[in-house]
Amino acid sequence: MTAPQLISLEEFFDSPERTGASISPDGNRIAFLAPWKNRLNVWVEDNAPGAEARCVTADETRSVHEYLWTDDPRWLLYLQDSGGDENHHVFRVDLDDSDADAVDLTPFPGARVYGLQRARGKKGVFTLLLNARNIAEFDLYELDIATGELTVIGESPGLGKTWTAGVGGDLILFEVTDEGGMKISRRKKDSDVVQHVTTFDGSDYPMGVTPTEISADGTGLYVGSTTDSDLTRLARVDLDTGEETVVDSHPTLELDASRRAVEQGDSPLIFSKKTGELIGARYLGERQVIHTFDADFADVLKNLNTLSDGDIGVLSSDESGQKWIVTFTHDRDPGVTYYYDHSTAESRLLFRPYPHLDPNDLAPMTPVTIPARDGLELPSYLTLPVGIEPAGLPMVLLVHGGPWYRDSWKYVPFVQFLANRGYAVLQVNFRGSTGYGKAHTKAAIGEFAGKMHDDLIDGVEWAVAQGYADRERVAIMGGSYGGYAALVGAAFTPDVFAAAVDYVGISDLANFMHTQPPFVRAGIVNNWYRYVGDPADPEQEADMLARSPITRLDDITKPLLIAQGANDARVVKAESDNVVEKLRARGVDIDYLVYDDEGHGFVNPENNISFYRAVEKFLAEHLGGQKV
Numbered sequence: 001m002t003a004p005q006l007i008s009l010e011e012f013f014d015s016p017e018r019t020g021a022s023i024s025p026d027g028n029r030i031a032f033l034a035p036w037k038n039r040l041n042v043w044v045e046d047n048a049p050g051a052e053a054r055c056v057t058a059d060e061t062r063s064v065h066e067y068l069w070t071d072d073p074r075w076l077l078y079l080q081d082s083g084g085d086e087n088h089h090v091f092r093v094d095l096d097d098s099d100a101d102a103v104d105l106t107p108f109p110g111a112r113v114y115g116l117q118r119a120r121g122k123k124g125v126f127t128l129l130l131n132a133r134n135i136a137e138f139d140l141y142e143l144d145i146a147t148g149e150l151t152v153i154g155e156s157p158g159l160g161k162t163w164t165a166g167v168g169g170d171l172i173l174f175e176v177t178d179e180g181g182m183k184i185s186r187r188k189k190d191s192d193v194v195q196h197v198t199t200f201d202g203s204d205y206p207m208g209v210t211p212t213e214i215s216a217d218g219t220g221l222y223v224g225s226t227t228d229s230d231l232t233r234l235a236r237v238d239l240d241t242g243e244e245t246v247v248d249s250h251p252t253l254e255l256d257a258s259r260r261a262v263e264q265g266d267s268p269l270i271f272s273k274k275t276g277e278l279i280g281a282r283y284l285g286e287r288q289v290i291h292t293f294d295a296d297f298a299d300v301l302k303n304l305n306t307l308s309d310g311d312i313g314v315l316s317s318d319e320s321g322q323k324w325i326v327t328f329t330h331d332r333d334p335g336v337t338y339y340y341d342h343s344t345a346e347s348r349l350l351f352r353p354y355p356h357l358d359p360n361d362l363a364p365m366t367p368v369t370i371p372a373r374d375g376l377e378l379p380s381y382l383t384l385p386v387g388i389e390p391a392g393l394p395m396v397l398l399v400h401g402g403p404w405y406r407d408s409w410k411y412v413p414f415v416q417f418l419a420n421r422g423y424a425v426l427q428v429n430f431r432g433s434t435g436y437g438k439a440h441t442k443a444a445i446g447e448f449a450g451k452m453h454d455d456l457i458d459g460v461e462w463a464v465a466q467g468y469a470d471r472e473r474v475a476i477m478g479g480s481y482g483g484y485a486a487l488v489g490a491a492f493t494p495d496v497f498a499a500a501v502d503y504v505g506i507s508d509l510a511n512f513m514h515t516q517p518p519f520v521r522a523g524i525v526n527n528w529y530r531y532v533g534d535p536a537d538p539e540q541e542a543d544m545l546a547r548s549p550i551t552r553l554d555d556i557t558k559p560l561l562i563a564q565g566a567n568d569a570r571v572v573k574a575e576s577d578n579v580v581e582k583l584r585a586r587g588v589d590i591d592y593l594v595y596d597d598e599g600h601g602f603v604n605p606e607n608n609i610s611f612y613r614a615v616e617k618f619l620a621e622h623l624g625g626q627k628v
Helices: 009-013 295-304 413-420 438-442 451-465 481-492 509-514 522-531 538-546 574-586 605-623
Strands: 019-023 029-036 039-046 066-069 075-080 089-094 113-118 125-134 137-144 150-154 161-165 171-176 182-187 194-200 212-214 220-225 233-238 244-248 269-271 278-284 288-292 311-317 323-329 337-341 346-351 365-371 377-383 393-399 424-428 469-479 499-503 560-565 590-595
Touching (some): 009 413, 009 605, 019 311, 019 323, 019 337, 029 066, 029 346, 137 161, 150 161, 194 220, 220 244, 278 295, 288 295, 288 311, 295 323, 295 337, 365 451, 377 413, 393 413, 393 451, 393 481, 393 605, 413 424, 413 605, 451 481, 469 481, 469 605, 481 560, 499 605, 509 522, 509 574, 560 574, 560 605, 574 590
Parallel strands (some): 393 424, 393 469, 469 499, 560 590
Antiparallel strands (some): 019 029, 066 075, 075 089, 113 125, 125 137, 137 150, 161 171, 171 182, 182 194, 212 220, 220 233, 233 244, 269 278, 278 288, 311 323
């Protein structure tokens, strides 16, 4: 067997040449993200082969990752925060005036926008949620794109209560009750009466009821529901009666309610740009399955599937529903993007984001099922180096964040980087992960640093027993919750791991919850409080500390690398500072990287390259893998 040549770190972690394409509503132009001054910015080109693209945003500080077309061909919107603080503002770009600066349409210091979307039935208007009035409450606004005028149409009634715009002037209220219930109400146009529609048991929805999408006629709400079911199904709630009806389901897979197959914030539901009607729904197992509810879209989907052997990822179409852009999810050929015209059945490749990467040099991501010690099945993914005998390898146990998240079949640059350096990579969807039914998720209640960690250890034991991994050369690494898991691995099971890497991870569960921003506290009732505890209760706080690495630092003996964003709004820098200070006082081998212009996850390419170069050196030193 011949191992492929080592691929440079920059080829994995530098910016893509192009990514994130979408088509304009009139079908005449295509927008995408591409580097400008080493930052991703928005570019626009005519929808024609060989068209010349021009950069329409000019952010030299931080890459742009999210933009939206408006229904006026003059305006384009994008979102941007400051140094990773997640306080996103909405900026407007004038596509007719290349000399005009972008305009901040939400210029409120310390405030953030989410839920930006086109208003139904109103040209040139978007709706958004913004906490400019009170940092803890998000009010619903209408935004006139041309004038920049913001109008409050739904003031939040309190913490954890937000409105969304319905059809014809109706407003829908979503709120978390004191008991953790997910309550939905409606206020009809020109009425002050808020009518209760339905309430979901919040314990079944640790991340809230998702998706929640209003039907085209405004009479119903599409939801991801587990009512009388372990698996999330697609249901419709009648906004007049509150009656819930199952619309669609899969016998063995969940509706991809958390959107982990494509984009974290996207809905798994696909709607027609032309009619607004529901035309498709995504389910996710080892691979993705899309159910269609419209004959025309079924034909479109059939033709799109001939373009790649990957899973259909992000889709966009023009208002006619004839012109499409599709980006494919793939483990070894990331983000391949095509244009397709359904009226002519013609298609063309728009770009491969990383054309320098040969899929044949990259490693397949293989689904495996690992039995936990108590019999729970753990859906997992194993990636083995190409061209190397898969026996006795150094291995990295890569733990996902959340923990209400899941690993899925897709291109992960760090996984491919590790495989290229000769490591086996194991990703375990431990109990608490989403996407495998509510019983799998709820099995994590009270099990932080308990059975959740046992699942990870069982994954290591499985890989060793199968002969893939060398027991003496296993590292644990992860970000956010995964960083917490890495610290737990280093402190609670120090004999299992030769090294650990904590990336923006939690070290003190009680402090983590105490330092959450005011506006998230209502939303953590059904996840952190229910699964871990309430730090306001002394008995529960004591249990949380017993499950926190900060109280077990004396047990850490193996090398540790910690990376932290200084502006992290979710896991504050003190979570890492405290660990580093105490371990260094004991003389423990620890590397500490702090990035002053980053938050909860690194965006700027030079920071990613710096971090992963340090990880490459660290793992090579302590596990024996290769490095350039």
